[in-house]
Amino acid sequence: xxxxxxxxxxxxxxxxxxxxxxxxxxxxxxxxxxxxxxxxxxxxxxxxxxxxxxxxxxxxxxxxxxxxxxxxxxxxxxxxxxxxxxxxxxxxxxxxxxxxxxxxxxxxxxxxxxxxxxxxxxxxxxxxxxxxxxxxxxxxxxxxxxxxxxxxxxxxxxxxxxxxxxxxxxxxxxxxxxxxxxxxxxxxxxxxxxxxxxxxxxxxxxxxxxxxxxxxxxxxxxxxxxxxxxxxxxxxxxxxxxxxxxxxxxxxxxxxxxxxxxxxxxxxxxxxxxxxxxxxxxxxxxxxxxxxxxxxxxxxxxxxxxxxxxxxxxxxxxxxxxxxxxxxxxxxxxxxxxxxxxxxxxxxxxxxxxxxxxxxxxxxxxxxxxxxxxxxxxxxxxxxxxxxxxxxxxxxxxxxxxxxxxxxxxxxxxxxxxxxxxxxxxxxxx
Amino acid sequence: xxxxxxxxxxxxxxxxxxxxxxxxxxxxxxxxxxxxxxxxxxxxxxxxxxxxxxxxxxxxxxxxxxxxxxxxxxxxxxxxxxxxxxxxxxxxxxxxxxxxxxxxxxxxxxxxxxxxxxxxxxxxxxxxxxxxxxxxxxxxxxxxxxxxxxxxxxxxxxxxxxxxxxxxxxxxxxxxxxxxxxxxxxxxxxxxxxxxxxxxxxxxxxxxxxxxxxxxxxxxxxxxxxxxxxxxxxxxxxxxxxxxxxxxxxxxxxxxxxxxxxxxxxxxxxxxxxxxxxxxxxxxxxxxxxxxxxxxxxxxxxxxxxxxxxxxxxxxxxxxxxxxxxxxxxxxxxxxxxxxxxxxxxxxxxxxxxxxxxxxxxxxxxxxxxxxxx
Numbered sequence: 001x002x003x004x005x006x007x008x009x010x011x012x013x014x015x016x017x018x019x020x021x022x023x024x025x026x027x028x029x030x031x032x033x034x035x036x037x038x039x040x041x042x043x044x045x046x047x048x049x050x051x052x053x054x055x056x057x058x059x060x061x062x063x064x065x066x067x068x069x070x071x072x073x074x075x076x077x078x079x080x081x082x083x084x085x086x087x088x089x090x091x092x093x094x095x096x097x098x099x100x101x102x103x104x105x106x107x108x109x110x111x112x113x114x115x116x117x118x119x120x121x122x123x124x125x126x127x128x129x130x131x132x133x134x135x136x137x138x139x140x141x142x143x144x145x146x147x148x149x150x151x152x153x154x155x156x157x158x159x160x161x162x163x164x165x166x167x168x169x170x171x172x173x174x175x176x177x178x179x180x181x182x183x184x185x186x187x188x189x190x191x192x193x194x195x196x197x198x199x200x201x202x203x204x205x206x207x208x209x210x211x212x213x214x215x216x217x218x219x220x221x222x223x224x225x226x227x228x229x230x231x232x233x234x235x236x237x238x239x240x241x242x243x244x245x246x247x248x249x250x251x252x253x254x255x256x257x258x259x260x261x262x263x264x265x266x267x268x269x270x271x272x273x274x275x276x277x278x279x280x281x282x283x284x285x286x287x288x289x290x291x292x293x294x295x296x297x298x299x300x301x302x303x304x305x306x307x308x309x310x311x312x313x314x315x316x317x318x319x320x321x322x323x324x325x326x327x328x329x330x331x332x333x334x335x336x337x338x339x340x341x342x343x344x345x346x347x348x349x350x351x352x353x354x355x356x357x358x359x360x361x362x363x364x365x366x367x368x369x370x371x372x373x374x375x376x377x378x379x380x381x382x383x384x385x386x387x388x389x390x391x392x393x394x395x396x397x398x399x400x401x402x403x404x405x406x407x408x409x410x411x412x413x414x415x416x417x418x419x420x421x422x423x424x425x426x427x428x429x430x
Numbered sequence: 431x432x433x434x435x436x437x438x439x440x441x442x443x444x445x446x447x448x449x450x451x452x453x454x455x456x457x458x459x460x461x462x463x464x465x466x467x468x469x470x471x472x473x474x475x476x477x478x479x480x481x482x483x484x485x486x487x488x489x490x491x492x493x494x495x496x497x498x499x500x501x502x503x504x505x506x507x508x509x510x511x512x513x514x515x516x517x518x519x520x521x522x523x524x525x526x527x528x529x530x531x532x533x534x535x536x537x538x539x540x541x542x543x544x545x546x547x548x549x550x551x552x553x554x555x556x557x558x559x560x561x562x563x564x565x566x567x568x569x570x571x572x573x574x575x576x577x578x579x580x581x582x583x584x585x586x587x588x589x590x591x592x593x594x595x596x597x598x599x600x601x602x603x604x605x606x607x608x609x610x611x612x613x614x615x616x617x618x619x620x621x622x623x624x625x626x627x628x629x630x631x632x633x634x635x636x637x638x639x640x641x642x643x644x645x646x647x648x649x650x651x652x653x654x655x656x657x658x659x660x661x662x663x664x665x666x667x668x669x670x671x672x673x674x675x676x677x678x679x680x681x682x683x684x685x686x687x688x689x690x691x692x693x694x695x696x697x698x699x700x701x702x703x704x705x706x707x708x709x710x711x712x713x714x715x716x717x718x719x720x721x722x723x724x725x726x727x728x729x730x731x732x733x734x735x736x737x738x739x740x741x742x743x744x745x746x747x748x749x750x751x752x753x754x755x756x757x758x759x760x761x762x763x764x765x766x767x768x769x770x771x772x773x774x775x776x777x778x779x780x781x782x783x784x785x786x787x788x789x790x791x792x793x794x795x796x797x798x799x800x801x802x803x804x
Contacts, residue, residue, distance in 0.1 A: 139529070170564060170565050170566040170568070171566040172566075173563055173564055173565075173566045174564040174565060174566065175564075178564040178565070180561070180564060180565030180566075180568055180569055181568065182565070182568035182569055187529070187532055187569070188561070188564070188565070189564070190556070190557070191556075192552060192556060195525070195552060195553070195556060195557060197525070198521065198522050198523075198524070198525020198526050198528070198529060198553065198557075199525050199526075199528055199529035199532065199553075199557055200529060201522075201525065201526045201529060202525060202526040202527060202528055202529020202530040202531070202532070203529045203530065203532060203533060204529075205526055205529070205530045206529070206530040206532075206533040206534075206535050209485070209511070209530065209535055210533075210535075212511055213482060213485070213511050213512060214482055214483070235521065235522075236521050236522055236525065239517075239519040239521060239522025239523075240522055240525070240526070242517060242519070242522075243516070243517065243519070243522055243523065243526060246517070399566075399567070400562050400563050400565075400566050400567040401562065401563050401601050401602050402562065402602065402604070402625075402626045403562055403567070403570035403572075403625035403626050404624055404625050404626055406655075406656065406657060406704075407604050407626055407656070407657070407703075407704055408704060409657045409701075409703075409704025409705060409706065409707070410657055410658065410704070410706055410707070410708045410709070411708065412707070412708050412711070412743065413708070414708050414712075416657070
C-alpha cells in the first residue's frame with residue numbers, strides 16, 4: 001500500500017466491532033496492490049521519485065471528527081491558549097536541546113553504550129504526555145529520554161543517569177534505555193521492543209483493579225504505551241490489543257511510526273503498513289494522526305485519554321512521525337533517502353508550532369527566544385551537574401537486586417548475608 | 431513408589447490414626463494428612479483473603495478450577511476480578527501481571543507447566559527480575575510465578591523440562607521448589623508475601639501425594655523462610671541433597687542404604703535461589719561425602735552449582751568425589767521404559783551413595799545417569 005494514507009479513519013463514538021475503515025477515494029489508483037512483500041515491487045515503486053512524499057503527503061491527514069467540526073467553525077476558536085502554547089513549546093524545545101546535548105556528550109565520551117535520540121518526534125511526546133496527571137503512567141522503549149522529561153523527570157536527573165552517576169534518576173543503575181521514576185510514574189525504559197506494551201497493559205489493569213476490587217472509586221489513572229512501527233509486527237502487541245479491549249483497560253497505545261526500524265523500512269517489514277487499522281480488528285478505535293504537528297496530536301490525545309478515563313476502553317493511535325537522526329548514535333544512517341529526510345525536516349514540529357503561535361498572535365518572537373535561552377541554560381546546567389556528580393560507590397553494586405535482600409541467601413556463618421556489615425561496603429564475598 | 435500407593439489407599443480410611451508408614455519420615459506429631467494440592471489451594475485461599483491485592487492469573491484457573499485443580503473453588507469465593515482466566519498468551523499476560531505488580535498489587539501467575547513459561551521468560555527475567563535493580567529500588571515487583579515443573583508421566587520432550595537451573599542463574603529472582611505439603615504451604619505463603627519476583631516450581635506427580643502436617647503448619651500465618659534448606663533425615667555417612675520429587679526418592683534410597691549400614695543424611699533444598707550453601711557445606715563437613723540428585727538435564731544444573739560450592743568451601747573435607755545424579759542428557763523420550771531410564775531412580779541414588787563410600791563395584795553401569803560422566 002504505497003499509496004497515500006487515507007485520512008479520517010477515526011470514530012469518536014463507541015466503535016462498532018465489525019466496522020473496518022473505508023478507503024478514501026483520494027488514494028492514488030495506479031499502485032493499488034495491497035501486498036508489498038516482494039522487493040521487486042518495492043524497487044519499481046521506489047524508482048518513481050517523490051514516491052514517499054506522495055504517499056505521505058503533507059495535506060490533511062486523519063484527525064478526529066470532533067476536531068474537524070472545530071475547524072469548520074470560525075477561526076477565533078483556537079486550539080490552545082497562550083499558556084498552553086508556551087508550555088508545549090518549552091517542552092518540545094527542552095526535548096530537542098537535551099537530545100542534541102546528548103549527542104555532543106556522547107561524541108566527547110561522557111556518555112556511552114546505546115543512546116537513542118528522539119529528535120523530530122517531540123510532537124508526539126509533548127502532545128500526549130502534557131495532558132496527563134502525575135498519577136498517570138507512561139511506558140516507553142529505549143528511546144525514552146524525552147518521554148521521561150515530558151513526564152516531569154528533571155533534566156539533571158536524566159543527564160546524570162546517562163553519565164552513569166549516582167545522582168541519576170536510577171542512580172546510574174539503569175542507563176539510557178531504562179529510565180524509571182516512581183515519583184513521576186515513568187515505568188521504563190525497555191530495551192526489547194514490544195516488552196513495554198504488556199507492562200503498560202498491566203499498569204492499566206491495576207488502575208481498573210484498584211477501582212473495582214480495592215474500591216478506590218476515584219482511581220481513573222490512564223496509561224500510555226509508546227512504541228514504534230517495528231513493534232507492531234511483534235506478537236506481544238497483538239496479545240495486548242486483545243486483552244486491553246477484552247477487559248476494557250484505560251490505556252492508549254501510541255505508535256510512533258517513524259517508518260524505520262533501524263535500517264528496516266516499515267514497508268518492507270509489514271504486510272499492511274497502515275497500523276491504525278489493526279485497532280478495529282481487536283474491537284478498539286484506530287486513529288491515524290500527523291505526528292509532526294503537536295496540535296493535531298494533542299487533539300487526538302485528548303479524545304483517546306478522555307475515552308480511557310471514562311472507562312470506555314483502549315485506543316490505538318498511529319502518529320506519523322520521523323526521527324531526524326539515526327536509530328542510535330552508533331547508526332551511520334545510510335539507508336534513508338536524503339529527499340525523505342529533507343521532506344520531514346521541513347515539517348519540523350518546533351518550527352511549525354512557532355509559526356502557529358506567532359501567526360495567531362499568541363506570543364512574540366522575543367518570548368520564544370527567551371524560552372530557547374532558558375532551556376539552553378537548563379541543559380547546560382544539567383550537564384555541569386552531571387559532570388560534578390560522583391560515580392556510584394562500590395557498595396552500590398549489590399544494592400537493590402532484591403527489595404528484600406534476604407534473597408542473597410545465607411552466608412557461611414549461617415546468618416543472612418545482608419546482615420553482614422561488610423555487605424554494603426562491597427567487601428563481603430557473595 | 432509402592433509406599434506412596436499404599437499410603438494413598440490408607441489415607442482415606444486411616445486419616446485419624448497416625449499412619450504406620452510415617453515412621454519412614456521424620457516429621458513430628460503428624461496428626462493430619464494433607465495433599466500437596468490441598469496445601470497449595472489452602473495457601474492461596476488464605477493469602478487471598480488476607481490481602482485483597484493478591485490475585486490469580488493464568489490459563490484455566492477460574493472456571494475450569496485449575497488445569498491441575500490447584501485453584502479449585504477460588505473463582506466462586508473471590509469472583510472473576512480476582513481469579514482471571516486469560517487467553518492463551520503467556521508473553522502477554524505475564525507482562526500484564528508484571529506491569530500490575532509494578533504498582534504494588536500482587537499477582538500470582540500460573541503457568542500450565544513451566545515449559546510454557548519459555549514464551550514469557552523475557553518478562554520474568556527482563557521485566558520482573560531486573561527491574562528493582564534497574565530502577566535502583568524505586569519499583570519492586572511482588573509477583574509469584576508458579577506451576578508444575580519437570581517430568582510428568584509420558585508427556586514427551588516439550589512438556590518435561592525442569593527449569594530450576596535456568597531461573598536460578600538469574601539475579602533478582604528467588605526460586606523455590608517445595609517437596610512436602612508443609613513446604614508447599616509455607617513456601618507459597620512466603621512467596622506471596624515476598625516483595626520480589628519468586629519462581630515457585632511445583633511437581634505434577636506430587637500433587638496427589640499426601641504428607642503429614644502438624645497444627646502449626648495449618649495455621650494461617652505459617653510461613654517458611656526463603657533461603658533455608660531442611661534436613662529431612664539426619665545421618666553421618668553421606669549427604670544426599672535433592673529438591674522436589676527427588677527428595678522422596680532420596681529418602682527411600684536412605685532406607686535402602688540403612689540396611690547396608692550406610693547412614694545417609696538427606697537435605698531437602700527447598701530454595702534453589704538463594705541456595706542454602708552454608709547448610710550443605712556444614713552437612714558435608716560432617717559426613718565428608720556428597721551426592722546431589724536432580725531430575726533436570728545434567729549440564730550447568732543445580733548439582734553442578736552445589737558441587738562447585740562444596741569444592742570452593744569444603745574441599746579439604748571431601749573424602750570422595752562429589753556424585754551428581756541427574757536426568758539423562760537427552761530430550762525426554764515418550765516410551766515408558768525409555769522415560770524410566772531418562773529419569774533418576776532410587777537405585778541410581780543408592781549406587782551413587784555407595785560409590786562415594788567406596789562400596790560399589792564399577793561405574794560403567796551408571797554412566798547414563800551420572801551427569802557429565804558418560
